[in-house]
Amino acid sequence: MLIDSHCHLDRLTESPSGMTIDDILQSAAAAGVGRMLTVAVDRDDILRVIGHARAHREVYAAVGIHPSTPEDAAVDADALLAAAADPRVIAIGETGLDYYYGPDTAEAQRERFAMHLRVAARAGLPVIVHTRDARDDTLALLERHADRGCAGVMHCFTESIDMARAALALGFMISFSGIVTFRSAGALREVVREVALDRLLVETDSPYLAPVPHRGRVNEPRHVVHVAQAIAAIKDITLEQVAQATTANFYRLFPRAATAERA
Ligand SMILES: [Zn+2]
Numbered sequence: 001m002l003i004d005s006h007c008h009l010d011r012l013t014e015s016p017s018g019m020t021i022d023d024i025l026q027s028a029a030a031a032g033v034g035r036m037l038t039v040a041v042d043r044d045d046i047l048r049v050i051g052h053a054r055a056h057r058e059v060y061a062a063v064g065i066h067p068s069t070p071e072d073a074a075v076d077a078d079a080l081l082a083a084a085a086d087p088r089v090i091a092i093g094e095t096g097l098d099y100y101y102g103p104d105t106a107e108a109q110r111e112r113f114a115m116h117l118r119v120a121a122r123a124g125l126p127v128i129v130h131t132r133d134a135r136d137d138t139l140a141l142l143e144r145h146a147d148r149g150c151a152g153v154m155h156c157f158t159e160s161i162d163m164a165r166a167a168l169a170l171g172f173m174i175s176f177s178g179i180v181t182f183r184s185a186g187a188l189r190e191v192v193r194e195v196a197l198d199r200l201l202v203e204t205d206s207p208y209l210a211p212v213p214h215r216g217r218v219n220e221p222r223h224v225v226h227v228a229q230a231i232a233a234i235k236d237i238t239l240e241q242v243a244q245a246t247t248a249n250f251y252r253l254f255p256r257a258a259t260a261e262r263a
């Protein structure tokens, strides 16, 4: 079984594809993708992802406010902590820093990221970190919170090998998306080669970033198979080995999901 460690199911059902959650889950299951983590980016999302995760045992939820989300669609620490108490919520995120889309809001982004890290520590949950053009500040904030036992994943990783090494040293996992299948992503495939199999997750970030051979179309969780296949080819191992390792890594990083499976 494969797990899509990062998708946006509510955005997918609102996309022109017209897909329902049941369509998405059925085609995912047929492709061997048995679980997925749907991730909130704003206040309304938080209710939707929890709703989806409560209604479907294949779906887990992460609650947080994306660094690019405007302040009027954000929540405060108390509201985030309350959402995190739901047993179907297994992570805080997505959070982080995006100076590519929001260089002018850098200071507010750092405050929001730090708030998420504090909530994650209090809730005892790992964080899902989005980082773009903000390498040093992202690592500095993670380092400052490292003593609180902060764990998590660098999602949709597109950064350098140096940043991967720094994140791994902080105890983080690295999640790769369909970008690893893009012809232009030679440098990223070198990063995949270097990250140990027991520190790696796979994701779609759907409905965005459809992998080859679906590039340019609406992405969905079943396409995480193409990400896993690309990683298998890069590491010269089987798809089954990638599936086994990334699924085990998922349950190790997100213990609440492992608990839910036993219930
Ligand atoms: Zn992201």
Ligand SMILES: [Zn+2]
Binding pocket: 006, 007, 008, 039, 094, 205
């Ligand atoms: Zn995302």
